[in-house]
Amino acid sequence: MVGKSGGGGGVAEEDGAAAVRRWVEAGGGRLVMDGGLATELEANGADLNDPLWSAKCLLSSPHLIRKVHLDYLEAGANIIITASYQATIQGFESKGFSKEQSEDLLAKSVEIAREARDMFLKEHSDRPIQHPILVAASIGSYGAYLADGSEYSGDYGEAGTLEFLKDFHKRRLEVLAEAGPDLIAFETIPNKLEAQAYVELLDECNISIPAWFSFNSKDGVHIVSGDSLIECATIANGCxxxxxxxxxxxxxxxxxxxxxxxxxxxxxxxxxxxxxxERYDAEKKEWVESTGVSDGDFVSYVNEWCKDGAVLIGGCCRTTPNTIKAISRSLNQRHSSLHLPVA
Ligand SMILES: C[S+](C)CC[C@H](N)C(=O)O
Ligand SMILES: N[C@@H](CCS)C(=O)O
Ligand SMILES: [Zn+2]
Known part of the structure; x- marks a missing residue:
């Protein structure tokens, strides 16, 4: 069985959804997720114009990753997502690292997030935090590794076979699970085949840590490859x-x-x-400003998403600790029983 239980988990024999529901309940009915990690690293001065994107900071500036995790925790996040979105053994090896060094770098992403959590809990030890603070190990798609924005097309050409994708992700998943996160975050999943590969790996690698599956869409109906969201969610539901x-x-x-x-x-x-x-220009590795929404507008959606049934809410690229602070406040007003880490 791969994975240690953490964050009050003990989920070895527990259904993943039951574990998440227990955390949600302990958080007062909703959990706040963090915001964009990579884009906030950039806002703190990191240059991510590199095939490793945010994972470059695992090499050059781990202190910055820790700082951004802490900023999100101070903003009210219950869940922080590790800097492993674009960290892969294959990506590190192509920079000249050995397999062992590459695996250590993957594990380091979880260690940094766990350290940030420990620092945050220590900092607030006079008024101990009652709600869950969880570390989710990010697994970005094969398209993310390609570093050309392919996670917004989901078109993998000849690499798009189930066995190829399973082989690509297998060891990475095992190493991240062994590093002791509370959750595995399969993020920005662009096509159905990759969702199927993840489901098969979770079973075949005997992963004991609850996972989440998160898809992305650019038309509000399908996921980005054009695959049916309903079919993809059905695959996730079956695991x-x-x-x-x-x-x-x-x-x-x-x-x-x-x-x-x-x-x-x-x-x-x-x-x-x-x-x-906002739109991402994959060639320049830059965001095209102008089409985005303000923090206030973003938060005005939160009520609707809650009514629709979402229980874990946060932000992704180009959202910031301010966005998360606003979400946290809004959820707190909605659910007065929710304990917040910051006043
Ligand atoms: C979610 S996208 C903005 C991540 C970055 C992309 N994989 C790249 O390397 O350009
Ligand atoms: N967790 C990643 C997702 C990128 S789409 C990040 O925030 O950088
Ligand atoms: Zn994103």
């Missing part, structure tokens, strides 16, 4: 290790309809962490 299903890195205006589609095929907890609505 007992999947604790939550949702949408990330998608413009806020599309979320309402997407939640309703997911709801049709699963009772698992729903998670939502949209991006700011």
């Amino acid at each position: 007992s290790k999947v604790g939550a299903v949702g949408i990330n890195c998608t413009p806020p205006r599309f979320i309402h309809g997407l939640i309703l589609s997911i709801r049709k095929v699963t009772d698992k907890p729903i998670l939502i962490y949209p991006n700011s609505g």
Whole structure:
């Protein structure tokens, strides 16, 4: 069985959704997720114009990753997502690292997030935090590794076979699970084949940590490859290790309809962490400003998403600790029983 239980987990024999529901309940009915990690690293001065994107900071500036995790925790996040989105053994090896060094770098992403959590809990030890603070180990898609924005097309050409994708992700999943996160975050999943590969790996690798599956969409109906969201959510629903299903890195205006589609095929907890609505220029590795929404507009959607049934809510690319502070406040007003880490 791969994975240690953490964050009050003890989920070895527990269904993933039951574990997530228990955490949600302990959080007062909703959990706040963090915001964009990579884009906030950039806002703190990191240059991510590199095939490793945010994973470059595992080499050059781990202190910055820790700082951004802490900023999100101080903003009210219950869940922080590790800097492993674009960290892969293959990506590190192509920079000249050995397999062992590459695996250590993957594990380091979880260690940094766990350290940030420990620091945060220590900092608040005079008024101990009562709600869950969880570390989710990010697994970005094969398209993310390609570093050309392919996670927004889901078109993998000849590499698009189930066995190829399973082989690509297998060891990475095992190493991240062994590093002791509370959750595995399969994020920005662009096509059905990759969702199927993840489900098979969770079973074949005997992963004991609850996972979430989060898809992305650019038309508000399908996921980015054109595959049916309903079919993808059905695949996630069929796996007992999947604790939550949702949408990330998608413009806020599309979320309402997407939640309703997911709801049709699963009772698992729903998670939502949209991006700011801006467009990514994969060639320049830059965001094209102008089409995005303000923090206030972003938060005005939160009530609707809650009514639709989302219980884990945060932000993805180009959202910031301010966005998360605003979400946290808004959820706190909605649910007065929710304990917040910051006043
Ligand atoms: C979610 S996208 C903005 C991540 C970055 C992309 N894989 C790239 O390397 O350009
Ligand atoms: N967790 C990743 C997702 C990128 S789409 C990040 O926030 O950088
Ligand atoms: Zn994103």
